[in-house]
Amino acid sequence: MSQLVIDALVLGSIYLLFCLGMSISWGTIDILNFAHGGIFMFSAFVASQIVSNVGLGLVTVCLISVVVGAALSAAIDVFAFQPILRRAKNQRTAELQILIGGIGIGTIPVAIVQFRTLSEPFGFLGSSYETSVYTLGGLRLTSTGLIVLGCALILTLAISFWLKNTSHGLALRAIGVDSETAELMGVKRRQLSLLTMAVSGGLAGLAGALLTYNLGAITAESGETLLIKAFAIIILGGVGSTGGAALGAMVLAFSEVLVLRYTGGGWVDAVGFGLILVVLLLRPQGIFGRKEVRRV
Amino acid sequence: MSRVDRKVRRRLLGAASAFGVLFAAACSSGGNSTVADGDLPAEIKVVSVTDQTGTTAYVGNSQLRGIELAIQEINDQEYLGDSKIVLQKRDSASDTQTAVSQATEALTDKSVSALLGPVLSAHAVAIAPLVERAGLPTIFTQSGSEGVVIGDYTYRATAPMETYFVKALERLQQQGVETVSVLYNAGNVTLAGLGEKTIPEGQDKYGYRILSSTSVQATTQDFGTTATKIAGENPDAVIVLLVGAGNSTAMSQLRQAGYTGPVVGNPAAGAGNLAPAGAAGAGMYWATDFSFHQKDETSQQFVEAYRAKYNGENPLNYAAEGYDATWMLAHAAKNSGGASRDDLQRGLEQVVAEGFDGALGPVRFEGNDMRVDGVLVEWNGTEEVLLDGQESTE
Numbered sequence: 001m002s003q004l005v006i007d008a009l010v011l012g013s014i015y016l017l018f019c020l021g022m023s024i025s026w027g028t029i030d031i032l033n034f035a036h037g038g039i040f041m042f043s044a045f046v047a048s049q050i051v052s053n054v055g056l057g058l059v060t061v062c063l064i065s066v067v068v069g070a071a072l073s074a075a076i077d078v079f080a081f082q083p084i085l086r087r088a089k090n091q092r093t094a095e096l097q098i099l100i101g102g103i104g105i106g107t108i109p110v111a112i113v114q115f116r117t118l119s120e121p122f123g124f125l126g127s128s129y130e131t132s133v134y135t136l137g138g139l140r141l142t143s144t145g146l147i148v149l150g151c152a153l154i155l156t157l158a159i160s161f162w163l164k165n166t167s168h169g170l171a172l173r174a175i176g177v178d179s180e181t182a183e184l185m186g187v188k189r190r191q192l193s194l195l196t197m198a199v200s201g202g203l204a205g206l207a208g209a210l211l212t213y214n215l216g217a218i219t220a221e222s223g224e225t226l227l228i229k230a231f232a233i234i235i236l237g238g239v240g241s242t243g244g245a246a247l248g249a250m251v252l253a254f255s256e257v258l259v260l261r262y263t264g265g266g267w268v269d270a271v272g273f274g275l276i277l278v279v280l281l282l283r284p285q286g287i288f289g290r291k292e293v294r295r296v
Numbered sequence: 297m298s299r300v301d302r303k304v305r306r307r308l309l310g311a312a313s314a315f316g317v318l319f320a321a322a323c324s325s326g327g328n329s330t331v332a333d334g335d336l337p338a339e340i341k342v343v344s345v346t347d348q349t350g351t352t353a354y355v356g357n358s359q360l361r362g363i364e365l366a367i368q369e370i371n372d373q374e375y376l377g378d379s380k381i382v383l384q385k386r387d388s389a390s391d392t393q394t395a396v397s398q399a400t401e402a403l404t405d406k407s408v409s410a411l412l413g414p415v416l417s418a419h420a421v422a423i424a425p426l427v428e429r430a431g432l433p434t435i436f437t438q439s440g441s442e443g444v445v446i447g448d449y450t451y452r453a454t455a456p457m458e459t460y461f462v463k464a465l466e467r468l469q470q471q472g473v474e475t476v477s478v479l480y481n482a483g484n485v486t487l488a489g490l491g492e493k494t495i496p497e498g499q500d501k502y503g504y505r506i507l508s509s510t511s512v513q514a515t516t517q518d519f520g521t522t523a524t525k526i527a528g529e530n531p532d533a534v535i536v537l538l539v540g541a542g543n544s545t546a547m548s549q550l551r552q553a554g555y556t557g558p559v560v561g562n563p564a565a566g567a568g569n570l571a572p573a574g575a576a577g578a579g580m581y582w583a584t585d586f587s588f589h590q591k592d593e594t595s596q597q598f599v600e601a602y603r604a605k606y607n608g609e610n611p612l613n614y615a616a617e618g619y620d621a622t623w624m625l626a627h628a629a630k631n632s633g634g635a636s637r638d639d640l641q642r643g644l645e646q647v648v649a650e651g652f653d654g655a656l657g658p659v660r661f662e663g664n665d666m667r668v669d670g671v672l673v674e675w676n677g678t679e680e681v682l683l684d685g686q687e688s689t690e
Contacts (some may be wrong), residue, residue, distance in 0.1 A: 003528075007521045014518070090478030111349070118354035121541030123572035133552050140524070142552050215517060216548040217541040225515045257521045265512035265522070266482050296668060 002139055010145040012253030013152035014211055019230035020155060021073075021203035027240025028163070029193045030095060030179070032271055034075055034102035034107075036230070037223025039201050042109035043069035044208030044218060045116075049128045058147070058213065065209035066202040078106055081262035091179075104178035106224075113220035121217035128171055129213065134160055144214045151210060152246075157201065160242040172196060176240055230242020236276045238286030247287055251275065330406040334634040336379040342367075342414040342625060343384045343402040345423070355415045355614045359437055360385065362618030362655070363412055365598075365605050370626045377403040378467050378656050379635065381626065388414055395419035396426070403430040407636045412432065415614070417441035424450050433640045435624055437617040440481055440486040449641055451648070451664040453621035455656075457486050457562065457584050458494045460670025463583040464560045465495075467672060467683070469502045469596060471558060473532040477507045477520055479546060480537035483514025487537040487562060491526025495535060507531050512538075519546045520553075527553035536580070539564040543580070544573035567612050570675045572584035578677035584658050586613035588669045598655035616655035620666075623654055 018040060025031045043065040051061055081102050088094035095139065100203055113122075132143040163169035171192055174182035183189050212218050237244025252272050259271045331337055344363055347356030363383065371380045386402075397416050402408045411427055413420055413436035420439035427434040428447040435451045436444055445452050466662035469474070472481060480491030491509060499505060507529045510522050519542070526534055527550065536546050536559055544566040550559065561570070561582035570577045588599045588610040598619055602611040611619075628643025630634045648661035656668045672683035 003524050004521065007524055010520065011518055052341055114351070114353055118357055119351050119540075120354050120568045122545060125572055125574060127518065131548075131552065133554075135554075140553065145310060145520075147544070213543040215541070216576070217544045218517070219351075219541050222517060222541070225517060260510070260512075260521045261525060265510055268513060268516070 004261055006145075007140060008139055008250070008254045008257040010141075010148055010214070011257060012250040013148045015226070015229060015233060015253055016152045016156065016249035017148065017203065017207035017210060018226050019233050019245055019249060020159060021153075021200035021207070022230050023234050023240070023242065023245040024046060024159065024203070024239075025200040026234060028176045029175065029196050030091070031077075031081055031191075031193070031197070032095065032099050032102070033073075033076075033081075033197075033200065034099060034227065035073075035106035036102075036200070036204050037225075037227040038096070038109040039072050039090070039223075040104035040204040040208040040211075040226070041218065041220060041223035042072060042208075043201075043205030044212045045109075045113045045220075047121060048122045048124055048212065049210055051124045053126070053142075055126050056127045058127065058173050058209075061124055061127055061129070061213075062206055062209045065205040067205070069197055069205020070107075070198040070202035073204065075195055076102075076201075077197035080105055081197070082190065082193070100173040106227075110224065117220060119220060121291075123212055123215075123217035123221045124209075125212075131193060132215070142214075144210070144236065148210050148214055151206065154248065155206075156246050163242065168192065168195070173240075178267050229275055232276050234286075236279055238284055240290040241288035243284070244286055244288030248276075251279075302546045316494055331409055331636040331639075332633075333630075333636045336376060336533070336629065336633065336635050338379060339382045340376070340379055340629065340635040341382050341405075341408045342410050342412060343383065343386060343398075343405075345386045345388050345395055345398045345402070345414050346412070346417075347415060348385070348387035350388075351487075352390050352416055355438060356388075356390075358567070358612045358614035359415055359618035361602070361606060362611065362615035362620075363622045365602055365615075366487070366619045366622035366626070368605070370600065370623070376629055376635075379629070381622075382463065383631040384408075389418060390416065392416075392418050392422055393491050396422050399423040399426060399434075403427055403432045408432065409637060410640050412621055412625075413437070413439065415439060419506055431637050431641070433625070433628070433637055433644055435621040435644075437614065437621055448645075448664075449637075451621075451624070451644060451666075453624060453666050455618050455666045455668045455670070458490060459667055460583045460585055461490055461494060461562070462498070462672055463498055463672050464581065465498045465502045465504075467581065468504055468560065469534070473504050473530045473558070474505050475529075475643050476504050476533045476535055476560075477526040477529050477531040478509040478535045478537070479517075479519065479526065480509070480511055480535075481514055481539055481542065482511035484537075484539060485662070487539070487564075490562070491537050492533075502531075512542075514539075516542070517545065519549050522546075523549035523555070525552040525553040526550065531555075531557070533558045533560060535560040536565075537562050540569055543569050544577060547573045547580055548576040563613060565675070566617075566673070567614070572605060572674075575677040577675045579674070581672055581674035584613055585668050585674050586611075586616040587669050587671050587673045587680065587682055588612075589673070589680070590657060592653070592657035595610040595655055595657050613633075613656075614618055620654035620659060623652070627652060634673045 021037045045069045046063040084097045171187040233248035237248035255272045386398040411434040413434045415438040417439045420436045421443040437454045481487045559580040561580045561669045563584040627647045631646040632639040632643035651660040673680045
């Protein structure tokens with residue numbers, strides 16, 4: 001049972017790393033970025049191309065992936081999302097167009113990588129980093145799993161602190177509540193949006209690199225598979241809540257691990273998402289979400 | 297290769313058939329010249345519908361390379377006299393609707409003599425009734441599900457996996473394996489069939505006992521929990537029936553979980569899919585319908601020709617299947633002395649009755665479905681090597 005807990009914590013941390021970036025952009029600047037999966041995968045792909053020629057360590061590979069993810073995400077913001085926001089008639093239309101635009105943009109990196117790899121898996125075979133296995137009292141944890149756990153924990157705390165205790169975070173949360181009023185109060189929405197998207201992309205890049213190390217290989221479609229889980233996790237935890245995302249990721253991971261251990265694997269998604277549905281029926285705003293109040 | 301839910305398949309078939317009939321009616325007054333029976337025209341038009349892009353591009357492109365090599369040989373050798381096979385390539389991009397549309401275009405073009413079909417079951421199942429009704433000889437490769445070989449005009453140049461998978465079970469018996477744990481992809485009809493039918497049924501015959509059988513969804517990427525469970529069972533062998541990156545991930549996680557014994561895989565572990573596991577993948581072996589190491593004379597001739605055409609690259613099983621499918625058409629035209637659709641169908645009947653020696657080795661048929669002996673290959677940590685007691689010819 002203890003080993004199951006460790007397995008679930010590692011799996012939950014992977015989910016959390018993936019959805020942290022999505023959660024930040026959705027919860028603050030109202031951008032539900034469905035290109036996140038493409039950014040995640042493409043960052044790892046670029047790093048894998050470099051590492052196949054130059055033997056690099058885990059930290060360098062992760063840094064490359066973070067930089068690629070941040071640059072790609074910022075570029076998407078500048079060339080796609082900001083023009084949509086400027087031209088949209090209202091916020092609701094803008095959100096819908098961004099969502100559809102994100103889906104469209106997300107297919108581009110997938111198509112590029114499919115073309116380059118012919119849909120074969122890729123990994124960091126040339127990397128100097130090798131996974132070690134630690135065993136203590138019959139419990140097993142790999143070095144990569146440990147790094148994934150550590151990164152998820154540190155980043156969740158850091159992002160939570162950033163959003164709650166810094167002026168940038170306060171401004172972002174103000175945008176999340178009412179962007180127009182926030183701008184009238186002097187918040188530089190455009191610059192903050194760019195910063196948020198870059199951070200979100202960097203987190204996607206980090207998740208891409210760490211997941212590739214953890215699994216050994218991913219494919220062009222790996223990000224798309226995680227996207228729907230991340231979406232569900234954020235809804236479950238409550239949009240805009242970093243702690244909620246962490247809890248949602250762990251709930252999904254623990255349910256999956258338990259179902260896989262004690263029943264057929266075919267029930268994993270049904271039970272996991274069924275559980276989320278039940279929670280949302282009881283608490284529509286998510287576990288840590290704010291209740292929306294409509295004034296008339 | 298992939299599973300299509302029966303209900304969805306029925307709806308898809310209905311929609312595809314209706315679309316095909318409408319499209320055929322719309323195009324029936326077109327100016328495409330029909331190839332007359334008993335006539336070998338200067339150009340025999342063959343259409344290939346396969347995935348050059350999309351999720352199964354590695355299969356489709358490999359198949360296409362085999363097809364193009366075969367056509368080059370057939371034309372260069374003047375195997376059909378002055379007649380040359382001309383290939384029209386269509387990229388179905390791993391999309392069923394696109395594949396159906398392209399196949400429909402081919403069957404309504406009366407100058408097209410035959411179709412070299414797609415590799416995905418979902419595509420093949422939708423296309424098979426259309427080509428069967430239109431009387432267009434079609435040879436599919438891969439496409440392992442039921443509903444693909446359905447009549448006189450539909451053929452399959454890939455042996456069903458369960459017919460040669462038993463080679464791996466025989467090896468388990470030779471290794472003295474008494475207990476196995478199974479991990480399989482329930483979303484793939486071929487692999488689910490092995491996991492739920494072939495392997496359980498083999499317990500008495502091959503002397504092993506199944507400790508656990510764990511199904512996973514097609515989208516599962518992390519096998520850490522299952523690896524932990526399997527390692528805890530301490531089986532003599534593990535059978536892993538996954539596709540794509542799942543093979544390398546499962547192998548890495550099984551080794552990390554402490555399992556050190558042999559692992560039986562499936563041909564989807566080939567084609568570079570196990571390579572990212574590196575040394576952790578060592579010890580996985582699988583039965584396949586083709587390996588570039590296999591020593592059959594015609595297989596080695598194919599391998600040499602393939603390397604010469606494609607810069608020393610070794611062919612995958614998909615290329616060998618495409619190559620043999622194309623040669624089946626050439627043999628059919630030769631047998632019947634014509635390249636009309638009915639000529640090719642008659643010629644193919646003779647091909648499947650007699651069998652032939654091809655890239656896949658000695659080939660025979662049950663109905664219109666191919667059968668081969670198959671070989672066992674193993675990943676040694678850096679490359680695939682031949683098992684089976686057959687030394688490589690290299």
